Amino acid sequence: MTRIPVMEIFGPTIQGEGALIGRKTMFVRTAGCDYRCSWCDSAFTWDGSAKDEIKQMTAEEIWNQLYELGQDCFDHVTISGGNPALYSSIGNLVNLLKEKGIKVALETQGSKWQEWMKDVDDLTLSPKPPSSHMETDLKMLDLIVDNVKVLKNASLKVVVFDDVDFQFAIDIHERYPNIPFYLQVGNADTTLKDDDILVKNLLKKYEWLIDKTMMCPKMNDIKVLPQLHALVWGNKRGV
Ligand SMILES: C[S@@+](CC[C@H](N)C(=O)[O-])C[C@H]1O[C@@H](n2cnc3c(N)ncnc32)[C@H](O)[C@@H]1O
């Protein structure tokens, strides 16, 4: 299969999360996920609610749409989902983007390995804490971390909703102490339309996560961040 199931293509916008927070980037969001996180903010990629919007696209078609949207105003593309690591065909897109001089980032939970992941410039692995109701396959995560440790820009990002998640984050950081580590505030209101209330709630949760991190001796060399795009645009899609 040379085509890629694409849910949406958008940008330019800012990377709102993790190591590249604030960086200008385009997004390609694939459809389909092997997980079903209880609080997934992109559940439309896998719950069937937007299945009519999924397009089976070639790498060239994706490039054409990226260029139509971004013209010469971008040099970076983030591939997210769903889980893009379900598809070997994304290797074609990574190669094409590199040919065009575009840097490529990947967002994935670390449940699947693809050879093309070695060619990604900025790799974010986001293993899921207990509140997601998913179980992390640590053997697979070990394998992926081992495969990408040659990459300069691999990082770990754990979303935290509660104390149990925070302990999971500590465990992950201790397991991979040499990979840059990011804590991310969980958004518990992914369907809320009122941005004022949403932002107030998110900033309160951010303060809670900062306080926990400041008092934790095992979390001294990490960064703690909100989802910047949620603070600016709320729960809007395609930003
Ligand atoms: C939608 S996922 C897609 C990529 C991949 N499936 C993954 O989970 O890493 C992108 C990022 O959003 C995070 N995320 C999803 N729902 C969230 C929520 N409600 N609050 C905070 N972060 C969330 C995920 O943990 C992941 O780091």
Ligand SMILES: Nc1nc2[nH]cc(C(=O)O)c2c(=O)[nH]1
């Ligand atoms: N601006 C913006 N930044 C993001 N960082 C990770 C995202 C994702 O859904 O993977 C995301 C997203 O959807 N929008």
Ligand code: SF4
């Ligand atoms: S792994 Fe990512 S896309 Fe899949 S359900 Fe969880 S947060 Fe959503």
Ligand SMILES: [Mg+2]
């Ligand atoms: Mg998102």
